[in-house]
Amino acid sequence: MNQVADYVLQRLAEWGVRRVYGYPGDGINGLLGAFDRAKGEPEFIQARHEEMAAFMACAHAKFTGEVGCCVATSGPGAVHLLNGLYDAKLDHQPVVAVVGQQKRLSLGTHYQQEVDLERLFADVSEFCQMVVHPGQARHVIDRAFKTALTTRGVATIIIPNDIQEEDAQPSPPKKHGSVFSSVGWSRPRVLPDPDEVRKAADILNEGSKVAMLVGQGAARASAEVVEVAELLGAGVAKALLGREVLPDDLTFVTGPIGLLGSKASDDMIRGCDTLFMIGSSFPYSEWLPDEGQARGVEIDIDGRMIGIRYPMEAHLVGDSKETLKALIPLLRRKEDRGWREKIEKNVVEWNDLCERWAAQHFDGTINPQAVASELSKRLPDDAILTADSGSGTNWWARNIKLREGMRASLSGTLATMGPGTPYAIAARFAYPDRPVIAFVGDGAFQMNGMNEMITVKRYLDRLSGPAPFVFCVFNNQDLNQVTWEQRAMSGDPKYPGSQTIPDIPYAAYAQLIGLKGIVCDDPANIGAAWDEALASEVPVVLEFKVDAEIAPIPPHIMAEQGKKAAKAALHDPERAGITAKGVRQKVTQYAEHLPGRGKS
Template sequence: MAQVADYVLQRLTEWGVESVYGYPGDGIDGLPGAFDRAKGELEFIQARHEEMAAFMACAHAEFTGEVGCCTATSGPGAVHLLDGLCDAKLDHQPAVAVVGRQERLGLGAHYRQEVDLERLFADVSEFCQMVVHPGRARHVIDRAFKTALTTRGVATVIIPDDIQEEDAQPSPPKKHGSVFSSVGWSRPRLLPDEGGLRRAAGILNAGSKVAMLIGQGAAHAEGEVVEAAELLGAGVAKALLGREVLPDDLPFVTGTIGLLGSKAGDNMIRGCDTLFVTGTSFPYSEWLPDEGQARGVEIDIDGRMPGIRYPMDAHLVGDSKETLKALLPLLRRKEDRGWREKTGKDVEEWNAMCRKRAGQHFGGTINPEAVAAELSPRLPDDAVLTADSGSGTNWWARHLKLRKGMQASLSGTPATMGPGTPYAITARFAHPDRPVIAFVGDGAFQMNGMAEMITVKRYPDRLSSPAPFVFCVFNNQDLHQVTWEQRAMSGDPKFPGSHDVPDIPYAKYAELIGLKGVYCDKPKKIGKAWEEALAADRPVVLEFKADPGIAPIPPHTMAEQGKKAAKAAVRDPEGAGIAVKEARQKTTELAEHLPGRHP
């Protein structure tokens, strides 16, 4: 007779799961045997660490639209899942975690590896239940998937080790207290009421300088977003998680917004009289209009979100695509296109400035901006792009111009270190014939990326297709983004004891374990290095020796942060060098706005 573990995998399969990311342990001893007996119907993908498995589950949801699934053993293995599941929770990706626990007889006995898993997972989970009887497995799994899909969040299923090995009960006993459930879920069609739509249309029609801000919630509404922008004469800025919603070659798309954003987007937001937000909870008030400057309309499928980042005049609770479809007939085309023309000119100026900044190399060292700038025109069609958290994310956000059909993602709201590499691995598992490129800093690569190269090696048949698969590592021996944040936000100089990282030969490490390594330390060879990596017949670690003195300069500098950065530079171990480089970059920006500079 089949065990509960076998039934669990069968039920996962009925919910459409094909891959489970995880790492084994004695708290889930029943599952490996069940995977073996499943004969490949459900694949177990072994990460190097449970945290990576949870990141992979989140990325699977991101890149496929399906529920991502991960598993871990009891105690420490379960604890390791938390960061990756937090990533899924805060970035609204449906994920189910199946977690082991010690046998029921030992619960509450201060037993080995005992952790109160219900409390541990309470914050990251929309649903968290332990299977306390073989007949409960069906209902708990069904509830987990229905909850994850409905809330676009995390659901956790806890199964004690002894339960896993008991005889399965696909149907619980028909008696008082038993519950029966089914596989199945359908996406709701959620629309605001007519009054809300008319109010929103009135606000948008009255505005003369409309700025649109979109996020991942608008991912399936590309056509409707473009039509709304055309009618309203609006420019469109993107939150980081909304990068793939619209291609960057549209002249009214300003790129990303915020600290990592574009000057064009910043100008648009600072000058608008109407803010139209769709599918994003972008939280940073310093990059939004001043209160009272702009009237606001916001669309979000979660009724808890509209109007909590900026005071809105119309709060539309609904699916972005369906709501826009209902709103479009109520919008009037604006005849005055001056605002849009200004936005388009700002985009051209910003792109020109980015090219100039990328071309500035100091003392023969590589400007990391050039790494992204040289890749952008070489991006293969249909590419999937991932990024880690760090200064490389700035160049990923600003210099890589996405075309239609490309996907791009990273850890948005959590902004945690570490997911860039497992995101890329998962993208390759999910889309084996598509090019995949990851941007990773040396700090994040040392933290966990180097270990996950062993995962790449472990699955050569799955991950080594002819399509490019590149991990671009910025080797600057510095926790670069944090170093600059310390300078600008705390007024403190860099502390080498906490911010320096060892100089590791990443490309040679790749060669050591059977991957391809490409190393570049000369500005003139950046393009050639990319071409070699993109033409490789196996996964590549592409290492650039990058200049740590290039600052991730925001679109506009806050006065207080500027003062703190100047104060820090006086005592900074790299003070003179970074001051010269930052001044050169700011001079480039100012030169773009000199009188007579543009016709």
């Protein structure tokens, strides 16, 4: 070992880092040379853009539970990391970013690409430190990892390029001011106060209509969540980041919640007398009980986040699994199962409605709901699913039913466009033998997903294989989610100047660069297109030409949004289609209550 850069990579490897996602630049030339000398321990994975590298690091953390790591050059490269790092910050994922900086000699001189990186990364980082002495590298790296793991957040290490090339000092000199740190961290056992646990049990035992809402914080407590739901006769709704906590084939799992949620979840929340939130910071008050309607119990490991979404009576600050284990012996099984039976009936009706909606195709155009529904029937075991932000997320949340062992994630709190594709790539690197399927809108695919297909091409030998690797692109030439938000939230018609995007041959582009491309524009061929994609041993771009006029109808339409949507429809360039199709879908929802349904 010769240089600080070599020592940095060795220390990353000692912390368990196997892959560092990044893009080169002269601000990290020392590190790039060290990556070459490290011979893959750790490995440098070349993304097409630093933002994508940060998304990949975040996804690695989400899908593995390990620290994700990314690297970028000074100045503009460092700036590019920020969106992906904010995704990690807001979704509470441990990520360490290593960024270059100009030589110490030139700092403060308004030098080329000189950016005040400590100030730039101050908000996104739980820990941010510049290495200004070779002997400092050890404890800065160690503290970055310990902080990222402890706070479940971002830590940033800034290394000027002259420091990268100085002689390494694995052990700093033994003198005043030196510290000697170590590699290592262990997950703490965090339990709430026993009196608060008893208080929570009393509230839950007294409730007759308990609704549970779980988020990603409950991911390690699946068995305990099921046991509590059975004892309380409760239903369980899942925030988007909590999709994988419980499989969707459990009869009491009501599915997603909120604007893109299920009616079963909405009915449960609107009818409950007790709300039990576990590991979720779901923020939308309009989809939670009215204040005063329900008593509240919440579990969250972060005391800063407890009781800030709904007024709670019992605040259980602790690890979800450990807290539920302490709570379960104090709960009494509810003998009256009427509430549970109603929830299960609503789940069956909701799933049936989703299938009937998906079966409706208008004017020979593919209904995007059917794309998700047909995949759901074909999902391979142990599949990992990612989604981008857009109208396709609605169908990903509602129409795809996860089974035991499947994984799923997306940008939850930041809800940014762009991560669906890099999330899938990072998942495939982490689990090369598992099926990986991404749902991406054409807007997000044009924004950056198409470029990351070049990354797939770059590592084609690593990312191909018997397990399918599919990027499903919804081609409707519309930034569709924002279009519907304009209508429902602002009362404005679709503005083609901002909303319409070019029709690009995504499947043909995939074929052009050596991947497999499949295009489907016929509703009759949706299933066959999925079968072909899932049988491929080469990564696939599966392009569906879908109807932009299928509204992501919320579980219940709020009066103000209904008025604004009606106002927007008066002048909307697609008013005829959205009106006719929206009416048809709503009629389908209430058809079972119409006289004569089911009669010959």
